[in-house]
Amino acid sequence: MKLLSATPSPYARKVRIALHEKGIPFELLTEVPWNAGATAPQYNPLGKIPVLILDSGECYYESRFILEYLELRNPEPPIYPRDTRLLLAAKRLEVLADGACDAFVLVFMERQRPEAHRSAPWLARQQAKIAAAVDEIARLIEPGSEYAVGDSFSLGDIAVGTLLQYLDVRYPELPWRRHAHLEALAQRLWQRPSFEQTVPVKQTVVGAV
Ligand SMILES: N[C@@H](CCC(=O)N[C@@H](CS)C(=O)NCC(=O)O)C(=O)O
Structure with a gap:
């Protein structure tokens, strides 16, 4: 494939x-x-x-x-927790992480416009969503836990680990590291070969979108 x-x-x-x-x-x-x-x-x-x-x-x-x-x-190894409560918790983290990325894509596109054409209220609206989603992710993940949900690697780790590294590349001014337990989780996840081999790299958009 x-x-x-x-x-x-x-x-x-x-x-x-x-x-x-x-x-x-x-x-x-x-x-x-x-x-x-x-x-x-x-x-x-x-x-x-x-x-x-x-x-x-x-x-x-x-x-x-x-x-x-x-x-x-390809059910093995699973990335969806088999326990329903944990599965829903992992999917909630995915919804929040994807939603924060969606809001950032809107910020990114707005920033592609000439400065005079940018809408400050629109940028602030999207940026507030990203900050709130990160805060909610931090609230949902138990400090000290090895994984985002439960006691094994899952969709929740994929979603959260991906979001945080994307923010580092595209939106470094967001101070998500004030959530120390998110930083600790991210550092552990980013050492996995699957994360190491897929580190995000900026691309250049050519022309107006
Ligand atoms: N909800 C979609 C979002 C995918 C998405 O926004 N992809 C962007 C790149 S990061 C894209 O291809 N945009 C091109 C376009 O919208 O025309 C998903 O989870 O796959």
């Missing part, structure tokens, strides 16, 4: 980490989805990466849906 990806994308990274953790071989196709000529619309009507392209040509898009596909088709 192939994964259509972008180097800074936290959504694509979630999938890359899951593929790595599950030991599933794949070919990585990288593009800048915002640039003219991006191939994402050929595979995903929504025109977004990540897209998982199966050998049959069937495509799965939307990171949460791709992760569900991977878990259903």
Whole structure:
């Protein structure tokens, strides 16, 4: 199978980490989805990466849906906790982390505009969402726990570890490290080979979007 990806994308990274953790071989196709000529619309009507392209040509898009596909088709090792309470807790962390990334994508696009055309209230609105989501993630994760939920690596770790490193690359002014237990969790997660091999790298968007 192939994964259509972008180097800074936290959504694509979630999938890359899951593929790595599950030991599933794949070919990585990288593009800048915002640039003219991006191939994402050929595979995903929504025109977004990540897209998982199966050998049959069937495509799965939307990171949460791709992760569900991977878990259903390749249940071992699990990234979805088997305990319902822990599964819901992990999915809540994913909702918050994805939502913070969504808000940051809006900030990023707004910052692409000439300064005079930027909306300060819009930027503040999105930035407040990111800060609130990070604070809620910090509240939900027990200080001192080795993993985001329960006692094993899961979707919750993928979502939170990915969000925090994305913020470091794209939004370093956010002081998320004031949550010391999040910093400790992130440092542990980032040492896993699946995180080390997928560190986000900035891309340059060419032209107006
Ligand atoms: N909710 C989607 C978000 C994916 C997304 O926003 N991808 C961005 C790159 S990080 C993209 O491809 N944007 C191109 C566009 O919207 O045209 C997911 O989880 O997969």
